[in-house]
Amino acid sequence: EVQLLESGGGFVQPGGSLRLSCAASGFAFRSYLMSWVRQAPGKGLEWVSSITGSGYNTYYADSMKGQFTISRDNSKNTVYLQMNSLRAEDTAVYYCAKSQSRWHGNSEVYWIEPWGQGALVTVSS
């Protein structure tokens, strides 16, 4: 059974930092694109960042470039999200996500299955 277990969420003051971890099990971790998706209270889903299986390539939402850093340790089956200079608007549940893919025409497309249970990050003074 595939499992994604986030940790590291909590309360932080504006300007502070936090590192989320996601421990994965039940699949060949190094073979999969992993991502973080967040959801602010009462709002929709917002993609944050993705990292390829090797860890060589990382991708970020424009609004989070330079503020967040995604990484992974394939020896520990864990993906991380380092969040710096946090602001109140970064308050959200952060979900770890395992990607599935299929070729659609001449391009590979991705979807998420499964999602982790989420880690709540609250930024407030």
Added chain:
Amino acid sequence: SNVLTQPASVSVAPGQTARITCEGNNIGINSVHWYQQKPGQAPVLVVYDNSDRPSGIPERISGSNSGNTATLTISTVEAGDEADYYCQVWDSSNFHYVFGTGTKVTVL
């Protein structure tokens, strides 16, 4: 850029059919995926690649995609179908997920 628009809410009586739309420019050429999210829970995949269902998802949940609209159809709606639903496509040019605005389904 990919902008996916969903109705904010859909209301349906038990036993009836709910249709949730996801509108985007030429979305019909994309592969669309759908998630169900119940209050306080993580999203769950219910349809992938326009119309395929993961194991464990009932046949009364189905998807279609054509032109500028993708549709998630829930037949014979039950109280347990009450949830938020999100469509999603993959932006291969920028290598990122794009989510729809989300639809709250209320079972009357």
